Every structure is written in C-alpha cells, then in structure tokens.
C-alpha cells in the first residue's frame with residue numbers, strides 16, 4: 107500500500123500499526139526525500155491522517171548502510187524500524203535483498219545487530235521474514251538469530267520464497283517459532299476473512315496478526331476482525347473509497363509527486379485485489395484492465411458507482 111491507500115484503509119478502523127512499502131537500501135546514504143516519499147506520514151508525527159501509527163521498513167544486505175539509513179528514518183520521525191527479509195522478487199533477490207538472505211543466518215544476524223546497535227535504545231527494531239527461501243526447516247534458526255540480534259518482534263509470512271503467494275499458508279510453523287522465542291511473533295499470510303483468522307489462530311497460537319492483500323481486497327477486514335458486530339462494507343462503500351483514492355492520487359499528480367502511469371497502475375492494482383473481496387470486483391476489473399486513458403478509467407468507475415446506487 108502507498109500512502110493514499112494507507113490513509114483510506116486505516117480510516118476504516120481496526121489497525122494498530124501500518125508499515126511503509128520497503129525502502130531499498132543500497133550502499134549509500136539515501137537522501138531524506140526518499141523517506142519522505144515512502145512515508146509522507148513522517149511529517150504527521152508518523153501517523154496516517156486518521157491517527158494510525160506508521161513506521162518505515164528497510165530492505166537490504168549491507169549492515170552498515172542499513173544502520174545509517176535506519177538512523178535517518180528515525181531522525182525523520184519513524185518511531186520504530188522494520189527490516190524486510192521476506193521479499194520474493196527476482197530483481198530484489200538477485201541483488202542480495204529480501205528472502206534470499208534467509209539462506210545466510212550469520213548475515214541476517216549481523217544486519218539486525220548492526221541496525222540494533224546504531225538505533226537509540228527506545229526505538230523498537232522489528233523483522234519480517236518468510237519461513238525460508240526454499241526450505242522451511244531453517245525458520246527456527248533464523249528466528250532465533252533475529253531475536254539474539256535484538257529484534258523485539260518478528261512478523262512471519264508463513265510460506266517460503268518458493269511457495270511465492272500460493273495457498274495454503276503453513277501457519278503451524280508459527281507455533282514452533284512462537285514456542286522457541288521470547289519476543290512477540292506476529293502471524294501473516296492468507297487471512298482474508300474472520301474464519302481464516304480463527305483457523306490461523308488455532309494453528310499458530312499467535313495473538314497478533316499482520317494482513318497484506320486481505321486489507322486491500324477488503325478495507326473493512328481489520329474492523330470486522332476486531333468487532334464482529336461491525337457493519338461490513340457494501341460494494342457502494344468500496345466504489346466511494348475507490349473514487350476517493352483516485353482523488354488522492356490526482357492530488358499527488360498535480361503536485362508533481364507521481365506521474366500519470368503511477369496513478370493508472372495503482373488504481374488497477376487495487377481493483378485487481380478487490381476481485382477477491384467483492385462479488386462485483388471481477389467485472390469492474392475486467393472493464394478497466396486494458397484501459398490506458400485516465401479519463402476512461404475514472405469514467406468506468408463513476409458509471410459503476412451510479413448504477414450501484
């Protein structure tokens with residue numbers, strides 16, 4: 107999720123915390139504007155407009171530069187730092203970032219320790235990992251390495267890199283990780299509904315949950331998980347949010363903070379995910395997915411909203 111989508115989703119309610127898309131750390135001191143672009147919330151006491159706390163996530167393999175850039179993020183207002191050891195993207199893994207590092211327990215320990223040592227003691231450092239690159243049996247050793255290096259919380263996406271995003275998520279590994287660790291373990295992967303969360307909890311024993319695609323597909327998911335009596339979103343609510351998202355992206359465009367193709371890609375991404383959340387999603391995605399013209403796209407969305415009223 108980018109900042110406009112975080113603003114919309116956290117305004118619905120139910121979220122205790124949200125995280126930036128990963129900031130890719132190469133061996134350099136990144137300019138401040140990079141952090142501000144990934145996290146406009148930094149200028150708002152690191153909160154989304156509705157007040158949900160926000161933090162920066164970093165991805166990289168050079169311990170020193172991870173530490174230097176973590177410090178910049180903290181100086182700019184990030185109240186904690188999350189490290190990404192889960193990204194499966196080929197380009198990222200090829201340049202020694204994300205889930206490929208789960209094959210090198212010593213290195214992930216060194217990165218985490220180096221960042222921990224650099225940060226002020228009152229700034230929490232958390233880690234996100236997958237079960238492994240191709241072998242889930244490394245999950246406990248890696249989790250222990252993160253804990254030993256000073257991570258205060260571990261989010262585990264319950265799949266390996268080679269599992270990609272294919273269901274199922276193997277939540278039962280999280281129980282073993284949780285039992286081996288003293289720090290909080292947060293479950294992640296394949297929670298789209300209240301029922302998924304119940305099964306994830308029964309299998310993992312994790313009381314804390316991170317949701318990714320489910321939050322995009324159903325912006326009211328966290329609210330529903332926290333409050334079973336909450337009124338679920340109707341399709342008209344989703345269309346209204348989509349319209350608001352378009353307006354926020356248009357503001358970015360007008361301020362020169364994104365280009366036209368960004369606006370089009372992002373709205374299509376959200377519509378793509380909505381197929382999983384709403385019965386009407388597939389038809390609307392089908393209607394816009396080949397359109398290249400911004401006016402045509404918002405025209406289709408507006409006419410869907412008119413006919414849904």
Ligand SMILES: Cc1cc2nc3c(=O)[nH]c(=O)nc-3n(C[C@H](O)[C@H](O)[C@H](O)COP(=O)(O)O)c2cc1C
Nearest residue numbers: 126127128190234263294295296297317318319320
């Ligand atoms: C398009 C896309 C982008 C993602 N970007 C990030 C990211 O920047 N940082 C991160 O920790 N996870 C990222 N993820 C992974 C999700 O946070 C989450 O771990 C994964 O989708 C599994 O959880 P879910 O089944 O609830 O979606 C991304 C996933 C997708 C599909």
